Amino acid sequence: xxxxxxxxxxxxxxxxxxxxxxxxxxxxxxxxxxxxxxxxxxxxxxxxxxxxxxxxxxxxxxxxxxxxxxxxxxxxxxxxxxxxxxxxxxxxxxxxxxxxxxxxxxxxxxxxxxxxxxxxxxxxxxxxxxxxxxxxxxxxxxxxxxxxxxxxxxxxxxxxxxxxxxxxxxxxxxxxxxxxxxxxxxxxxxxxxxxxxxxxxxxxxxxxxxxxxxxxxxxxxxxxxxxxxxxx
Numbered sequence: 252x253x254x255x256x257x258x259x260x261x262x263x264x265x266x267x268x269x270x271x272x273x274x275x276x277x278x279x280x281x282x283x284x285x286x287x288x289x290x291x292x293x294x295x296x297x298x299x300x301x302x303x304x305x306x307x308x309x310x311x312x313x314x315x316x317x318x319x320x321x322x323x324x325x326x327x328x329x330x331x332x333x334x335x336x337x338x339x340x341x342x343x344x345x346x347x348x349x350x351x352x353x354x355x356x357x358x359x360x361x362x363x364x365x366x367x368x369x370x371x372x373x374x375x376x377x378x379x380x381x382x383x384x385x386x387x388x389x390x391x392x393x394x395x396x397x398x399x400x401x402x403x404x405x406x407x408x409x410x411x412x413x414x415x416x417x418x419x420x421x422x423x424x425x426x427x428x429x430x431x432x433x434x435x436x437x438x439x440x441x442x443x444x445x446x447x448x449x450x451x452x453x454x455x456x457x458x459x460x461x462x463x464x465x466x467x468x469x470x471x472x473x474x475x476x477x478x479x480x481x482x483x
Contacts, residue, residue: 252335252336252366252367253279253280253281253334253335253336254279254280254281254283254335254336254337254338255277255278255279255280255331255332255335255336255337255338255365256277256278256280256338256339256409256410256412256413256416257275257276257277257278257332257337257338257339257345257409258275258276258339258340258345258405258406258408258409258412259272259274259275259276259345259348259349259405260272260273260274260275260304260307260308260310260404260405261273261304261348262296262298262299262300262301262304263300263301263303263304264301264304266347266348266350266351267351269298270296270298270301270348271294271296271297271298271321271348271352272294272296272321272348272349272352273293273294273295273296273300273308273310273315274291274292274293274294274308274310274404274405274406275290275291275292275294275321275324275328275405276289276290276291276292276405276406276408276409277289277290277291277328277331277332277409278409278410278413279331279335280413283417285413288331289406289409290327290328290331291405291406292318292319292324292328293310293314293315293318294315294318294319294320294321294324295315295316295317295318295319295320296312296315297320298312299312300312308404321352321355321356322355322356325352325353325356325358329353329358329359329364332364332365333364333365334364334365334366335365335366336365336366336367336368336369337361337365337367337368337369338369338371338412338413338416339368339369339370339371339412340370340371340372340385340386340408340412340415341370341372342368342369342370342372342373343370346361346368349361369416371389371412371415371416371419372384374419374420375389375419378419379392386408386411386412386415389415389418389419390411390414390415393414393415393418393419393467394466394467394469395411395414395415395418397411418467421467
């Protein structure tokens, strides 16, 4: 399934009070790899931005006056994201704003657009109960550099969230090599794989891959979960 990492910035906290989306980013992944496809918009909210919200993202109504309305980009957003698994940090917040924007345009709600919804905040709370699980804390925990994140921004935050999601779900891929129970075993074919006429090719990790692995282990050590350090 395609996965779309989504993040928004808004004029305030409550869509039911008329607050609007002012920045929206959607980053595509396929087979857990970013494809390079990303949609990013600044939007004119047609209303004032709360002072406290502006402190978080640094956006002002003056900067957004010449940007498109949500109505101008809604069809492109829906088309790009339809049928995919949506990955959002604190999903209820973003979904509430997106649903409010779509409802103004008499369009289908998010639940009828995405194929599945994954909330990385919920996943993080399950893995790290009682700990800080905002995006900055998770970046630090997993050794993901966010030094360039001085203000919140939907595009940057979506890119960081993609890395956080991959780190949160690293243990979920199946590494089983056993043949399917529905297929007959073929010992002759298995033996051929190890025959000297077909030597196994050894692929060694690059320096960058080794460094990434060590950073991941360091993050696990902070949480006291690094089983590789334990005596056999």
